[in-house]
Amino acid sequence: xxxxxxxxxxxSSPYGYFASTRIDELARKYGRSVNWRPVxxxxxxxxxxxxxxxLIPIKGDxxxxxxxxxxxxxxxxxxxxxxxxxxxxxxxxxxxxxREAHGAAKAIEFAKAVFRAYFTDGINISEPAAVTQIAAxxxxxxxxxxxxxxxxxxxxxxxxxxxxxxxxxxxxxxxxIIDGEPFWGFDRFDQMEVFLAxxxx
Amino acid sequence: xxxxxxxxxxxSSPYGYFASTRIDELARKYGRSVNWRPVxxxxxxxxxxxxxxxLIPIKGDxxxxxxxxxxxxxxxxxxxxxxxxxxxxxxxxxxxxxREAHGAAKAIEFAKAVFRAYFTDGINISEPAAVTQIAAxxxxxxxxxxxxxxxxxxxxxxxxxxxxxxxxxxxxxxxxIIDGEPFWGFDRFDQMEVFLAxxxx
Numbered sequence: 447x448x449x450x451x452x453x454x455x456x457x458s459s460p461y462g463y464f465a466s467t468r469i470d471e472l473a474r475k476y477g478r479s480v481n482w483r484p485v486x487x488x489x490x491x492x493x494x495x496x497x498x499x500x501l502i503p504i505k506g507d508x509x510x511x512x513x514x515x516x517x518x519x520x521x522x523x524x525x526x527x528x529x530x531x532x533x534x535x536x537x538x539x540x541x542x543x544x545r546e547a548h549g550a551a552k553a554i555e556f557a558k559a560v561f562r563a564y565f566t567d568g569i570n571i572s573e574p575a576a577v578t579q580i581a582a583x584x585x586x587x588x589x590x591x592x593x594x595x596x597x598x599x600x601x602x603x604x605x606x607x608x609x610x611x612x613x614x615x616x617x618x619x620x621x622x623i624i625d626g627e628p629f630w631g632f633d634r635f636d637q638m639e640v641f642l643a644x645x646x647x
Numbered sequence: 648x649x650x651x652x653x654x655x656x657x658x659s660s661p662y663g664y665f666a667s668t669r670i671d672e673l674a675r676k677y678g679r680s681v682n683w684r685p686v687x688x689x690x691x692x693x694x695x696x697x698x699x700x701x702l703i704p705i706k707g708d709x710x711x712x713x714x715x716x717x718x719x720x721x722x723x724x725x726x727x728x729x730x731x732x733x734x735x736x737x738x739x740x741x742x743x744x745x746r747e748a749h750g751a752a753k754a755i756e757f758a759k760a761v762f763r764a765y766f767t768d769g770i771n772i773s774e775p776a777a778v779t780q781i782a783a784x785x786x787x788x789x790x791x792x793x794x795x796x797x798x799x800x801x802x803x804x805x806x807x808x809x810x811x812x813x814x815x816x817x818x819x820x821x822x823x824i825i826d827g828e829p830f831w832g833f834d835r836f837d838q839m840e841v842f843l844a845x846x847x848x
Contacts, residue, residue, distance in 0.1 A: 508818065515838060519838060618706070
């Protein structure tokens with residue numbers, strides 16, 4: 447039985463969002479499942495000395511243009527959010543709690559709803575009220591998710607996940623690991639497919 | 648008559664080298680010519696606060712792997728040089744002098760020879776003797792190129808070229824500008840081709 451694809455992403459990463467619209471389909475084609483693993487780029491960037499794309503001089507402007515072109519070429523609905531980037535630990539914690547309380551499938555449904563809310567409807571997903579409302583929209587009790595995402599055990603879980611991700615070499619979003627082979631970026635889906643098809647690259 | 652493709656690169660950039668093996672063919676397919684324009688990433692990185700890939704923690708290791716995978720997938724001969732990255736102003740100045748003295752076609756022939764020497768034969772192209780020897784290998788007088796690349800006018804020309812490139816938004820290698828549309832990276836050749844085919848993206 448082939449191993450799962452570990453799919454690391456930050457909820458404020460446009461390329462992570464683009465990847466989220468394609469990864470399940472790609473995995474299914476090659477008989478793989480996907481572990482959706484939210485991480486916090488803010489923590490990761492501190493370790494690598496990197497900065498969020500929009501804040502890098504010159505490169506930031508180009509990146510905004512590249513995101514829009516990439517969305518158009520792949521026919522992915524995308525509207526650049528007014529607040530970008532933003533903190534995502536609330537959404538990430540909510541996702542981890544939903545996975546524990548309602549299972550992986552529901553957590554993935556939630557993740558897709560969060561990405562959509564942020565990158566197509568411009569909703570500020572750093573606000574806890576937005577996060578609980580998105581959860582409610584897929585049938586999860588808003589009070590329960592609010593309590594769960596603020597629990598110490600979920601906070602510890604996310605912290606441990608981010609640390610483990612960094613220990614595995616994750617430094618950006620999206621970042622995929624398949625059978626130990628790392629792939630960074632939505633623009634490496636072509637190389638990922640070669641690897642999935644041939645077992646090597 | 649369609650405009651030329653401005654192709655910016657640093658001689659120590661593996662992705663710039665990969666691009667150099669494909670760009671003329673792609674341009675020809677769409678009736679375009681290519682302006683080969685050497686730049687100095689060291690100067691550019693100072694302006695943007697960026698660092699050479701191999702020096703970035705975690706990301707550096709991944710990048711080495713990505714370069715090798717990319718070369719294999721595109722069947723481009725590539726051997727990671729022992730000294731990497733390295734200063735390239737000598738090679739860039741020599742190229743500018745060759746263009747002035749022998750024309751653009753000869754300068755491109757020289758650029759391809761420099762890339763090959765560095766990325767397939769592991770030659771340290773930061774050494775002036777290596778640069779003049781590569782020039783001699785394509786029939787250019789070694790003494791003349793050595794004198795030319797050290798002239799004040801050529802040094803000024805390269806400095807002005809790098810400044811103009813930065814003013815146009817160039818922040819990495821390879822970087823292509825076509826009819827005002829910027830493309831960064833060998834992995835944007837697919838988007839570049841869409842633009843060349845349709846006139847928009």
